[in-house]
Amino acid sequence: MEENGFITPTDVQQQGLPVLFTGCDCVLHAQTGSGKTLTYLLLVYSIINTQRHAVQALIVVPTRELGMQVTKVARMLAAKPIDTGDQQKSCTVMALLDGGLLKRHKTWLKADPPTIVVATVASLCQMLEKHVLDLGAMRVLVIDEVDFMFNSSKQVSSLRKLLTSYSSIHSRQTVFASASIPQHRHFLHDCVQQKWTKSNVVHVHVNPVEPMPSRLHHRYMICPRNQRFQAILSLLQLDLPDSAILFVNEQSEKSKKVGDMPTTTLLIDFLKSSHEEFSNISLLEEDQNFNSRAASLLEVRKNGCYLIVATDLAARGVDLPETTHIYNFDLPKSAVHYLHRAGRTGRKPFSEDKCIVTSIIAPEEHFVLERFKHELKFHCEELFL
Numbered sequence: 115m116e117e118n119g120f121i122t123p124t125d126v127q128q129q130g131l132p133v134l135f136t137g138c139d140c141v142l143h144a145q146t147g148s149g150k151t152l153t154y155l156l157l158v159y160s161i162i163n164t165q166r167h168a169v170q171a172l173i174v175v176p177t178r179e180l181g182m183q184v185t186k187v188a189r190m191l192a193a194k195p196i197d198t199g200d201q202q203k204s205c206t207v208m209a210l211l212d213g214g215l216l217k218r219h220k221t222w223l224k225a226d227p228p229t230i231v232v233a234t235v236a237s238l239c240q241m242l243e244k245h246v247l248d249l250g251a252m253r254v255l256v257i258d259e260v261d262f263m264f265n266s267s268k269q270v271s272s273l274r275k276l277l278t279s280y281s282s283i284h285s286r287q288t289v290f291a292s293a294s295i296p297q298h299r300h301f302l303h304d305c306v307q308q309k310w311t312k313s314n315v316v317h318v319h320v321n322p323v324e325p326m327p328s329r330l331h332h333r334y335m336i337c338p339r340n341q342r343f344q345a346i347l348s349l350l351q352l353d354l355p356d357s358a359i360l361f362v363n364e365q366s367e368k369s370k371k372v373g374d375m376p377t378t379t380l381l382i383d384f385l386k387s388s389h390e391e392f393s394n395i396s397l398l399e400e401d402q403n404f405n406s407r408a409a410s411l412l413e414v415r416k417n418g419c420y421l422i423v424a425t426d427l428a429a430r431g432v433d434l435p436e437t438t439h440i441y442n443f444d445l446p447k448s449a450v451h452y453l454h455r456a457g458r459t460g461r462k463p464f465s466e467d468k469c470i471v472t473s474i475i476a477p478e479e480h481f482v483l484e485r486f487k488h489e490l491k492f493h494c495e496e497l498f499l
């Protein structure tokens with residue numbers, strides 16, 4: 115840990131690891147940017163046996179981008195071989211993600227199974243149905259962004275199959291993680307009733323009274339919808355953010371059908387034509403192909419200071435710790451979406467930096483923001499430009 119700059123454990127690591135090391139099933143419920151990834155990876159590295167040639171840990175994530183990020187952290191930790199006395203052997207980590215070349219993975223899984231697999235549900239189930247991936251030796255199963263996984267219809271049936279038929283609660287330690295678990299008591303009841311976890315599952319709920327990091331500073335600006343573009347330009351020129359993510363809602367199927375230009379494109383074109391300082395803007399949205407999504411993230415990570423226009427694809431788990439400002443060009447669909455978008459900033463544990471979240475809202479949306487403020491217990495300062 116120290117070699118990688120992790121000197122002091124975060125709250126979720128301090129509270130979660132002692133529970134995880136007892137072997138208990140666990141729901142890690144802690145704020146965005148609080149170090150949940152490292153918490154479950156430390157558990158994985160504490161129980162895998164690098165002498166065994168079998169998949170011993172499976173980490174399931176909602177998106178390719180989050181999967182690549184978790185794989186990178188896992189490989190960084192695996193880089194230092196674990197000294198097992200007679201010989202040192204480092205473990206291998208496979209990324210089994212949507213958009214990947216599964217043919218190559220099939221060969222790899224048959225020839226020399228990796229110790230750890232990081233997977234999206236669709237790719238994982240393809241390999242399980244083809245009996246290419248064997249979970250017989252799996253000792254820990256992690257479902258990251260668990261609330262999203264159970265609420266997105268595309269993956270919930272495959273997820274339930276994974277939890278109850280492709281593996282059993284008695285042969286594995288199950289870890290769920292998220293910064294948001296709506297109606298968590300109801301969810302924990304379901305975990306036991308549906309046999310997703312053992313009955314003594316532990317809910318590690320860090321900061322139950324503060325759903326979001328206290329160092330986030332929330333603001334809002336009321337303006338008619340037809341003046342939003344000018345409003346975001348004025349905000350950017352006021353703030354001059356080092357690194358910012360501008361969130362817009364995903365284009366509706368109806369809008370696509372009538373051939374409207376997506377808001378992401380309209381916003382990027384407007385900003386680029388308004389000021390040369392906005393010439394370099396990255397895009398991250400579902401409708402891009404995987405390569406252009408990867409290229410955007412690579413560009414952003416390389417530059418260190420960036421302006422990204424993104425949909426909620428970038429709201430879950432993506433870790434860009436340099437992000438200082440978040441702008442909601444469209445108000446998110448729910449308080450949970452607001453929490454995860456806001457959580458893309460304020461991601462440096464132990465930092466005192468103030469990080470700013472600004473929403474541009476139409477007058478008729480004010481009551482929605484009030485509802486988010488109540489649900490997520492935060493104050494929001496009105497901006498007048």
Ligand SMILES: Nc1ncnc2c1ncn2[C@@H]1O[C@H](COP(=O)(O)OP(=O)(O)OP(=O)(O)O)[C@@H](O)[C@H]1O
Nearest residue numbers: 120122123124146147148149150151152293431433
């Ligand atoms: N003990 C630590 N000390 C310093 N930095 C840490 C520590 N643990 C994790 N971090 C860093 O904190 C940042 C956030 O960690 P991580 O992405 O795991 O958060 P998270 O809880 O998974 O957030 P989210 O809910 O948004 O997915 C990362 O850049 C990570 O490297």
